[in-house]
Amino acid sequence: MRALLITGPGRTELAEVPEPVPAAGEVLLAVEATGLCGTDLHLVHDGGPESAGPLIPGHEVVGTLLExxxxxxxxxxGQRVCVDPLLACGSCRLCRAGRRNLCTRRSAVGITRPGGMAERLAVPAAACWPTTLPPERAVLAEPLACALHGVDRAGVRTGPALVLGAGAMGRLVAAALTARDGAGDPDRADAPDGTVRDVTDRPGITVADISAERVAQARDGGATACLVAELPELPVRRWDLVVDAAGSAHTVALGLARVSRGGTYLQIGVLPRGATVPFTPFDIYDNEIVVTGSRSVLCTVDRAVALLERDERVGRGLVTHRHRLEDAATAFEQLAAHVGVKHVIGAAQREERSCA
Structure with missing residues (x-):
């Protein structure tokens, strides 16, 4: 079958690779769509995991079960499923404490083991969540699951919130804040009559970005959005929750300076490993600011699938570019150049396989 391989720092190659065979407890998928994100860019830049050989990337995966x-x-x-890429040991101290995403023995689809930028993929059955969503929406389940975990980590239930970054993650965080664990949580933010509230129905969620194009796209998707330069003109000067979804030193410093007294700062955007940011520890002490981070998913893919199925407005307009598997190199170039918002690769099958 065909697959995209990361063969070294900055190098990718479309190649023929052996067909995956599902082991006991696994399933074989025909990959329908795979989303790209910043993690994939880091993997290409770094050449994949050390000493792991060529890697098939892609951890935002949706496909149809073949075997x-x-x-x-x-x-x-024949079922369509979304894949939870996080595979933890289940027995270490952190796993037993319910923090599987911090497991030191964890592996991840598309990061330490073959991912979805291929025609077919074998994954544990326990990582698959059935859905009736079309592939282009189902592929948003994994990044939305990351956003939901971030909202869980923040633990802030009310008050105004500022999300820095109007890319895919920033807009999904805004949707997750609106839902407030709406997929199965008793404190969901749906109206009493059962109707689902739109992003703009919860007052106080503001998405800010330096790009006028992304601000306009966020507004088209239903978010309250503005340019970062316009923040001083807003009636709210500080927010109970500030989320950095942009992943830059500038937005981290800006976000920490915008947290209200007694508020919370959440880091969900990924910065380079060695990045540093100046801040004033006294302000954190004096204002009792909670600073927390959020990485990956944590038992939230099922909730993300349910939220996407329940509200068609969540993630609306995020997928701006669609690519064939053979054009994956172009997709990476455009993502690195901040062209569009969400890029999705569809691995078109060259041969028919029976789902019987």
Missing amino acids: LGSGVDDLRP
């Missing part, structure tokens, strides 16, 4: 490995009896061929 079931032995012992899999709760799924059926």
